[in-house]
Amino acid sequence: xxxxxxxxxxxxxxxxxxxxxxxxxxxxxxxxxxxxxxxxxxxxxxxxxxxxxxxxxxxxxxxxxxxxxxxxxxxxxxxxxxxxxxxxxxxxxxxxxxxxxxxxxxxxxxxxxxxxxxxxxxxxxxxxxxxxxxxxxxxxxxxxxxxxxxxxxxxxxxxxxxxxxxxxxxxxxxxxxxxxxxxxxxxxxxxxxxxxxxxxxxxxxxxxxxxxxxxxxxxxxxxxxxxxxxxxxxxxxxxxxxxxxxxxxxxxxxxxxxxxxxxxxxxxxxxxxxxxxxxxxxxxxxxxxxxxxxxxxxxxxxxxxxxxxxxxxxxxxxxxxxxxxxxxxxxxxxxxxxxxxxxxxxxxxxxxxxxxxxxxxxxxxxxxxxxxxxxxxxxx
Numbered sequence: 324x325x326x327x328x329x330x331x332x333x334x335x336x337x338x339x340x341x342x343x344x345x346x347x348x349x350x351x352x353x354x355x356x357x358x359x360x361x362x363x364x365x366x367x368x369x370x371x372x373x374x375x376x377x378x379x380x381x382x383x384x385x386x387x388x389x390x391x392x393x394x395x396x397x398x399x400x401x402x403x404x405x406x407x408x409x410x411x412x413x414x415x416x417x418x419x420x421x422x423x424x425x426x427x428x429x430x431x432x433x434x435x436x437x438x439x440x441x442x443x444x445x446x447x448x449x450x451x452x453x454x455x456x457x458x459x460x461x462x463x464x465x466x467x468x469x470x471x472x473x474x475x476x477x478x479x480x481x482x483x484x485x486x487x488x489x490x491x492x493x494x495x496x497x498x499x500x501x502x503x504x505x506x507x508x509x510x511x512x513x514x515x516x517x518x519x520x521x522x523x524x525x526x527x528x529x530x531x532x533x534x535x536x537x538x539x540x541x542x543x544x545x546x547x548x549x550x551x552x553x554x555x556x557x558x559x560x561x562x563x564x565x566x567x568x569x570x571x572x573x574x575x576x577x578x579x580x581x582x583x584x585x586x587x588x589x590x591x592x593x594x595x596x597x598x599x600x601x602x603x604x605x606x607x608x609x610x611x612x613x614x615x616x617x618x619x620x621x622x623x624x625x626x627x628x629x630x631x632x633x634x635x636x637x638x639x640x641x642x643x644x645x646x647x648x649x650x651x652x653x654x655x656x657x658x659x660x661x662x663x664x665x666x667x668x669x670x671x672x673x674x675x676x677x678x679x680x681x682x683x684x685x686x687x688x689x690x691x692x693x694x695x696x697x698x699x700x701x702x703x
Contacts, residue, residue, distance in 0.1 A: 329688040344614055351536075373404045384405050423440060426463065492536070496535050552581060560701070568641070605702075643673045645670070671693055
């Protein structure tokens with residue numbers, strides 16, 4: 324199984340991907356909430372004297388005098404102070420937990436994006452703490468855009484339905500990113516190769532997770548993101564099925580359009596024997612947008628088990644987060660050569676291939692690796 328180093332992301336790239344997705348999920352939560360609840364921060368009182376005037380201290384908080392204004396109590400309600408972040412008292416811990424809750428992030432996302440603030444005992448690295456405090460305060464300002472009250476996130480934590488809907492949105496955005504990667508690759512190899520589609524292909528000006536989310540809102544529920552593509556040579560790509568991506572062609576007559584290809588695939592998708600008698604499959608892939616760094620091996624293992632019955636075709640994994648520890652083995656030597664994961668013939672980094680923030684240019688070797696395989700699988 325190819326596990327080339329060029330599939331890995333840097334720590335900064337991983338954070339950028341997780342934050343971009345987190346903004347989508349948290350934005351979706353904001354849109355679903357309307358009930359305001361009590362501000363629990365004010366109930367804690369003001370047990371730490373805070374300096375909201377000295378410029379160097381404000382800088383350590385990522386704030387300006389304009390943001391703080393002339394009301395220290397109001398500033399304490401809105402922002403986490405660096406003095407609080409560096410304090411180990413029960414009160415300081417409660418304040419940090421309160422502001423972390425106000426981000427709308429899950430506990431796993433909080434731990435990934437703000438490890439210093441989540442830690443039970445603050446480290447001695449004041450620079451790292453200051454950076455997280457500044458990022459947290461910037462995030463809180465972003466959350467409050469449109470007069471949204473961050474305390475409303477407590478409503479979300481009690482709403483399982485909203486949580487499920489949010490996960491579906493995240494998966495849909497990730498699938499759209501994979502669609503963009505394949506469509507761009509095909510058009511790069513042959514601008515006229517795609518002759519028909521089922522569902523809307525994201526336009527050229529829609530690339531980032533936020534742009535995709537906004538675009539999905541604009542097109543409404545009557546239209547869907549790409550479900551199938553038909554190429555001039557008769558091959559078809561189907562997305563968002565029992566397997567996330569499939570490339571195949573008919574074994575009898577060519578498909579007349581993408582709708583026929585999708586219908587024919589759906590008819591046999593759960594029957595491997597019928598599929599092998601009806602379709603020639605060039606590749607079957609799993610698209611995983613999991614961003615929990617502690618659970619990536621389990622997610623990849625699940626993906627491999629989902630594709631283990633396809634024994635006569637290439638099987639690829641397109642993963643949202645891939646760091647060098649996973650690819651090369653870290654302290655525990657857990658790398659992608661386990662029994663489950665060897666079932667994948669190819670591994671791609673979704674972030675690099677999606678390329679909304681320049682990933683293709685930063686990682687040209689990996690992009691060319693993806694292009695070469697798309698060329699083979701799609702017969703271009």
